[in-house]
Amino acid sequence: MEEVDCSLVESWIKDGKTYAWISEQLQQLYPNISRGLSVRSVRRFCNNHNISKMTDDELDDVVTDAVKDVGEVYGRKMMKGYLASSLDIDVGEHRIASSLQRVDPEGYERRRSDTVDRANPIPYSARYFGHxxxxxxxxxxxxxxxxxxxxxxxxxxxxxxxxxxxxxxxxxxxxxxxxxxxxxxxxxxxxxxxxxxxxxxxxxxxxxxxxxxxxxxxxxxxxxxxxxxxxxxxxxxxxxxxxxxxxxxxxxxxxxxxxxxxxxxxxxxxxxxxxxxxxxxxxxxxxxxxxxxxxxxxxxxxxxxxxxxxxxxxxxxxxxxxxxxxxxxxxQGQLTLFSNFGTDPIGNRQDLIRRREHLFHSKGFTYENMFTNTVSDDGQKLVNGILMHIELTNRLSLLL
Known part of the structure; x- marks a missing residue:
């Protein structure tokens, strides 16, 4: 693996990527290297070059951003799942629990005090995926x-x-x-x-x-x-x-x-x-x-x-x-084909609907930011987004 860029491997390790993931990426980046890019080789390469996984401070930075994305109610298991599914970061549950306790101690204590036993009193059985x-x-x-x-x-x-x-x-x-x-x-x-x-x-x-x-x-x-x-x-x-x-x-x-x-x-x-x-x-x-x-x-x-x-x-x-x-x-009989909540006054004008979407996003509103702000802050971005959508809809309806 001497041809491999050491800094690239180090950055992946710091990001929490697994040895298996790194091995797969290296095999794609270096197709001419037929041997020496296995999981075992990657682990040995990291040991020889003193490359270690992300420090606690680096993990805290990642977890802090994640808490902003999903709110304080994600515990160690769900946070591990979120880091794995959204960032491809693989970190042990115990390290995540410690990090959550450091970066959001109040949320950590609230989760501990709100834990409820939800054991299922009724026997249930599903024997396989697809049952x-x-x-x-x-x-x-x-x-x-x-x-x-x-x-x-x-x-x-x-x-x-x-x-x-x-x-x-x-x-x-x-x-x-x-x-x-x-x-x-x-x-x-x-x-x-x-x-x-x-x-x-x-x-x-x-x-x-x-x-x-x-x-x-x-x-x-x-x-x-x-x-x-x-x-x-x-x-x-x-x-x-x-x-x-x-x-x-x-x-x-x-x-x-x-x-x-x-x-x-x-x-x-x-x-x-x-x-x-x-x-x-x-x-x-x-x-x-x-x-x-x-x-x-x-x-x-x-x-x-x-x-x-x-x-x-x-x-x-x-x-x-x-x-x-x-x-x-x-x-069998009749079905309710359509169910509406309220009325869009420009609903029959695709040109005005597209214009509304363009104006809404051009003012800096994204649904990702509105949700993140709602679960990790005061939700003011969601308030502003709703009011802006109402204002744009009423304004464009005057063009009918």
Whole structure:
């Protein structure tokens, strides 16, 4: 490895990259070197050149920035998952715990005092990835036009699909959650949901697909009370603390300060639109972190999902949403095709919609910054972003 740039390897090590990752990168950068770039060689190279992993001070800098991104509610396991999924940094949980205690001691103590035993009193069994798929909705922000829906594999705990929408809707849930999960991973042998009508289209397609594909010794779907949909219900506790509650506190304060008139349909639309895009940032960060973190007694969801036992199905088994809705209405009855929260007065003018987006972002607003500011600071960027979106919408509506 004497031809390898020592400073490059050192920078990777300082960034927390693993020896395996560095070995793979070096093999791509130096294709003419046929031997000597193995994981073992990289480790020996680092020892010979006194290259060590990032210091505590360097780790503290990384963790400080991460806390700003996700807020103080991420503990050592979820923070490890976030660093791995967003920055490709691999650091031990004990070092991360020590760093969190150093850079955010108050948040560290709050997490310790808020720890609650959430042991499942009801026996539950999922034997493999692909056995049971759990879907559920979260309406903590329904007053502001945001509903989350996620799909979770019962065996691995991996979140395989998610979306956010103004109001829960059969078509959106089927297209963005159920169908997306099946197309990417295959057909789960059982779909488990609560008794909500918003899952009817997904259940219809699941039941029809399972008549032709997968084992016949397990029912195609199961509807239970939401409190018994435990594999997904537990996740909402995490989503609420990391995404919903920080956002909700900002919106409640805006109402208390009379900055919002939610009886106005344009305001309703703008609040919903900005919040969905802002929450999507938090959801993406959470899902990546969750899937890469270690679940006690189980393992890392991404790793557990590698041995996939879903049933392969042709694309025709999960038709596009318009076809699925038409077939459902032919066989089962009516569906609510559209669900709106408020009204966009320029919704029929694509040119004005594009202009609004351009003006919004040209003023320095990004949903990433708004979410980061919400979970790590006072949320003022989210306040300003909502008010700006309302102002731009009202101004452009005058051009109609």
């Amino acid at each position: 049971k798929l759990h879907m559920d909705q979260n309406e903590k922000l329904i007053r502001y036009g945001v509903t989350h829906v996620i799909a979770v594999d019962g065996f691995s705990g991996k979140i395989v699909a998610h979306t956010s929408m103004p109001i829960k809707n059969n078509l959106t849930i089927y297209q963005k959650v159920y169908r997306e999960a099946v197309l990417q991973y295959g057909l789960w042998h059982q779909l488990r949901v609560d008794h909500g009508r918003e899952f009817y289209l997904s259940l219809y397609v699941q039941n029809r697909a399972r008549e032709l594909h997968g084992p016949q010794d397990i029912t195609s779907f199961c509807q239970t009370p939401s409190t018994q949909n435990l594999a997904v219900e537990r996740l909402w506790v995490q989503v609420n603390s990391r995404v919903n509650y920080p956002v909700k506190r900002v919106l409640v304060k805006m109402e208390e300060n009379q900055l919002l008139d939610l009886s106005n349909t344009t305001t309703q639309y703008c609040v919903s639109y900005v919040l969905i895009n802002t929450c999507n940032v938090g959801m993406e960060r959470f899902v990546g972190s969750w899937n890469a973190h270690s679940i006690a007694g189980k393992g890392i969801p991404n790793n557990l999902a590698l041995n996939c036992n879903t049933s392969p199905v042709p694309v025709s088994a999960v038709p596009v949403v318009d076809t699925a809705a038409r077939e459902y209405q032919r066989d």
